[in-house]
Amino acid sequence: MRVPFRFIHAADLHLDSPFRGLSKVPSAVRERLRDSTLTALERLAAAACRDDIDFVVLAGDLYDTADRSLRAQLRMQKAMERLAAAGKQVFAVHGNHDPAGGRSARLRWPDTVHVFGTEEVGCMPAYTRRGELAAHVYGISYGTPSVRDNLASQYALRAGAPFHIALLHANVDGQEGYDDYAPCRLAELAGAGFDYWALGHIHDRRVLHEYPHVVYPGNTQGRSIRETGLKGAYRVSVAEGGSIDLDFFGLSDVLWLSCEVVAEESDGEQRLKDKLLDAAERARREADGRPAVVRLRLSGSGALLERLLRDREAEAWTAELRDWLGAPDERDDWVWVERIVVGTRRAALAGGAVEDGFLGELLQLAASASAAPAASRELLDEAAEPLRRHPRLRQWLDGQDAAQRAELVARAGQLAAVLLSEGGE
Known part of the structure; x- marks a missing residue:
């Protein structure tokens, strides 16, 4: 029964x-x-x-x-x-x-x-x-x-x-x-x-x-x-x-969250700061009283965004954003910005504009490899071969999972598009 x-x-x-x-x-x-x-x-x-x-x-x-x-x-x-x-x-x-x-x-x-x-x-x-x-x-x-x-x-x-x-x-x-x-x-x-x-x-x-x-x-x-x-x-x-x-x-005690932030051509530093802070506060509300570790994914277009991608200014923005949000020991629903990941619309547009050229081919290769675990591993292994002579770098490369390899390939493609479309080497 x-x-x-x-x-x-x-x-x-x-x-x-x-x-x-x-x-x-x-x-x-x-x-x-x-x-x-x-x-x-x-x-x-x-x-x-x-x-x-x-x-x-x-x-x-x-x-x-x-x-x-x-x-x-x-x-x-x-x-x-x-x-x-x-x-x-x-x-x-x-x-x-x-x-x-x-x-x-x-x-x-x-x-x-x-x-x-x-x-x-x-x-x-x-x-x-x-x-x-x-x-x-x-x-x-x-x-x-x-x-x-x-x-x-x-x-x-x-x-x-x-x-x-x-x-x-x-x-x-x-x-x-x-x-x-x-x-x-x-x-x-x-x-x-x-x-x-x-x-x-x-x-x-x-x-x-x-x-x-x-x-x-x-x-x-x-x-x-x-x-x-x-x-x-x-x-x-x-x-x-x-x-x-x-x-x-x-049951989670801490939430991991990913938030999208879109930058426009006309955005300056103050506007970008406001958008990043707003995204962090959205994450705090989504966590609903729990602490949260947040990755901000910044995309869009404009000279400011491309400078962040090219000159590694994202690290400085990350450090300042953590400071603006306050010390985690001051409140229970703290938000810690794990990192800011930068991508640009310009990279995608460049690929379409020169579809038959070297840049277009490069972007298509990065896009297809980042979507296929085996291809991203092969491409990353080939590109990073000189680094494998260093034991700690070799250990780090071998420790990357499929998602991490795909992100590395995608980000490399975006950076290459920005530099090559500007005439950089």
Whole structure:
């Protein structure tokens, strides 16, 4: 007999993520970011205890590294004990960032917590707070950081439960921008007989299919400018008749935001300052009481904008803008400008004006390469080959992901267009 129940589906907590590159930011920003993934976990546990929730499922990458930090493990233990005291079961799998083979502290976990093993897909009963059988929960953990096998093909229903939840850390249909771990197809999941696929690995929330539901909740806290907006988890309500309702709720302690600013030909320094400040205040309102790390994307046309692009004046504007917005330790809803990225309309116009010339060809190459991960890697590797002789620069180049490589190529194309259209070398 099916009974109504509710559970929380979360994934990709990445507890104690190091947030590299923060050495030059104020301590208030640095410490808030370093604690943000742990604060999101506390909010997750509080929501499960406060709301009418029967159990929690965690779909991998609970920790940020295989050799997880002691602080992260102790905070996780504290959250699990809090959930156990409230009578909430927890079911979890490990993903590519926190494979089961990583180093772990010898800690005691509540009996209400079940972490699935790595050898085969396990199955566990999940109960309502009243003790009624709500569902079977299935899962398998990564034993190593790189799992290329189709784990979904190993899942099979087991009789005896009115509802079936499959917990899986995987890339469904080769979602772009993410490693193709445990690859599988959406059609395969939809036809496997499960009622709900609780997925992890993709850091954006996505409902890939309904009835059966195939769902990514995204991560619980953004960790870079590539993970913008409010992050959180889903409350999943299952009615007696089998209908499913998804309710997303935010857990982010700090928001990462990207804001567009458009400059006109006639804009001078004061007008530009006003526009940048207005964009920062828009970001503050969007964050709705939370602190925010903001990237301002400045585009348009005019000599002032081209000077920012050519002479690296954007760095000076960034420093002044941070000063105008005030110290982060003076208010809780602070805004920290991560950087100002400059592009120009003139670069695009130049490409159209000389479509058959060298500049047009260069711009077309930059545009096509920035849109294709493999092409941007090839172009960047070729252009930066002389730099690879320097160990630290080589390490930095190798550490760029697809989005960062694309941005570097696009910005190089814009700068080249400005310089070449002026007759520069």
